[in-house]
Amino acid sequence: MTTSTHNAVVDIYAQAILAEAMQAEDVQAAIAESLRFTELSTAIIASHELRIHLNDKSTSLASRLSLIDRLFKDLPDAYLAVLRLLVERHELKLLQTINERFTSLIEEHFGLVIIDVTTVVALDDELRESIKEKYSTQLASPVALREHVDQSIMGGIVLQMRDRRIDASLNAQLERARAVLASDTIGGVS
Amino acid sequence: MKHYLKLNARRMKQLDWLALAQLKTVRFSLLAVLTAALWATPAAAWAEEAEPAHEASSGLDLLLPNLGEFVPMLIGFIILWAILAKFAWPMILDMLETRVNTIRTNLEQAEAARVETAQLLDEQKALLSEAREDAARIIAEAKTAGELARADIEAQAAETAENMLERARLLIEHEKDVAMLELRSSVADISVALAGRLIGTELDIDQHRQIIEHYVAQAGSFDDN
Numbered sequence: 001m002t003t004s005t006h007n008a009v010v011d012i013y014a015q016a017i018l019a020e021a022m023q024a025e026d027v028q029a030a031i032a033e034s035l036r037f038t039e040l041s042t043a044i045i046a047s048h049e050l051r052i053h054l055n056d057k058s059t060s061l062a063s064r065l066s067l068i069d070r071l072f073k074d075l076p077d078a079y080l081a082v083l084r085l086l087v088e089r090h091e092l093k094l095l096q097t098i099n100e101r102f103t104s105l106i107e108e109h110f111g112l113v114i115i116d117v118t119t120v121v122a123l124d125d126e127l128r129e130s131i132k133e134k135y136s137t138q139l140a141s142p143v144a145l146r147e148h149v150d151q152s153i154m155g156g157i158v159l160q161m162r163d164r165r166i167d168a169s170l171n172a173q174l175e176r177a178r179a180v181l182a183s184d185t186i187g188g189v190s
Numbered sequence: 191m192k193h194y195l196k197l198n199a200r201r202m203k204q205l206d207w208l209a210l211a212q213l214k215t216v217r218f219s220l221l222a223v224l225t226a227a228l229w230a231t232p233a234a235a236w237a238e239e240a241e242p243a244h245e246a247s248s249g250l251d252l253l254l255p256n257l258g259e260f261v262p263m264l265i266g267f268i269i270l271w272a273i274l275a276k277f278a279w280p281m282i283l284d285m286l287e288t289r290v291n292t293i294r295t296n297l298e299q300a301e302a303a304r305v306e307t308a309q310l311l312d313e314q315k316a317l318l319s320e321a322r323e324d325a326a327r328i329i330a331e332a333k334t335a336g337e338l339a340r341a342d343i344e345a346q347a348a349e350t351a352e353n354m355l356e357r358a359r360l361l362i363e364h365e366k367d368v369a370m371l372e373l374r375s376s377v378a379d380i381s382v383a384l385a386g387r388l389i390g391t392e393l394d395i396d397q398h399r400q401i402i403e404h405y406v407a408q409a410g411s412f413d414d415n
Contacts, residue, residue, distance in 0.1 A: 130406060135411075178378040182371070
């Protein structure tokens with residue numbers, strides 16, 4: 001598949017998901033839908049066994065589609081339809097790209113920048129507003145946050161915008177401290 | 191051998207001289223015998239005549255031979271002499287000559303053998319001398335080669351030992367570095383794990399939110415990453 005064909009296929013999928021997301025009442029609901037699809041795609045990508053099973057050509061298509069229906073029965077029909085199509089055409093590898101394209105389409109449609117925020121505890125309104133204010137000033141654009149709660153970061157915050165990331169989590173800091181302690185020289189002294 | 195050959199040659203020369211002397215002696219003896227016989231017969235005749243005539247001849251007759259008997263005797267002597275000279279003499283001379291030649295030939299052969307033996311002896315001496323020199327040279331070369339080989343082996347052994355020591359030192363250094371690295375890593379892991387546990391158990395929600403707020407304020411822009 002050439003790059004242009006690849007992009008065209010991804011765009012088609014993303015547009016289908018966008019159509020579903022645009023049925024939401026407002027921006028926040030649409031953002032929530034995008035978050036939902038993002039979490040779905042992240043979960044599938046993270047599960048190696050699930051991906052192998054869904055890509056296994058020796059397993060019947062009906063069996064694989066049935067698995068999709070049972071695992072993601074609560075998803076909107078559009079999302080489910082996209083997933084079923086990806087499984088049928090053995091194009092699950094496009095999921096990450098579709099998610100990114102879908103996010104871009106949301107951003108383009110609403111004229112804003114989506115930032116994925118990961119914290120140990122849920123953000124309160126004050127924090128939420130401070131983050132939005134800071135980065136809407138920096139990016140010169142309205143900002144929408146997609147909030148994730150992940151205990152593994154141990155504390156602090158992780159910010160992700162498209163392909164850029166700011167990792168201010170305690171986990172990352174501890175890792176840096178561990179790398180410094182484990183290195184041959186500490187402060188220039190070996 | 192040489193002494194025997196020399197002695198033999200001298201003796202052969204002596205024999206040769208002796209043969210010649212004997213030849214001369216025989217010749218002289220025959221001559222003497224014939225002369226004696228010749229003179230004895232007339233002397234006897236003369237004596238027989240001398241006795242009866244002694245009484246009748248004078249002193250001068252005693253000195254003069256009886257021609258009637260002397261001449262036949264002389265003729266007989268000459269005939270005998272001729273016969274001997276014709277037949278016996280050559281045969282005797284031939285025999286003697288043959289003996290002389292044989293002796294001379296033997297002497298020459300002995301001399302040739304002596305010379306050849308002397309030459310062989312000289313050649314053997316030369317070969318022996320050359321062999322001794324070769325042996326000495328080979329021994330000297332072997333000694334030198336042995337010394338060189340020993341020095342080479344000692345040098346190789348020393349170098350091998352040095353290399354082994356160096357490799358062992360490097361290995362020990364490497365193992366030490368690896369052990370230090372593992373120790374540092376373990377210490378870091380334990381420290382981080384301990385810190386993580388402390389953070390996880392010690393911080394409440396408000397403290398987490400304070401940390402978040404602090405990091406948000408400190409965090410740079412997306413363009414910095």
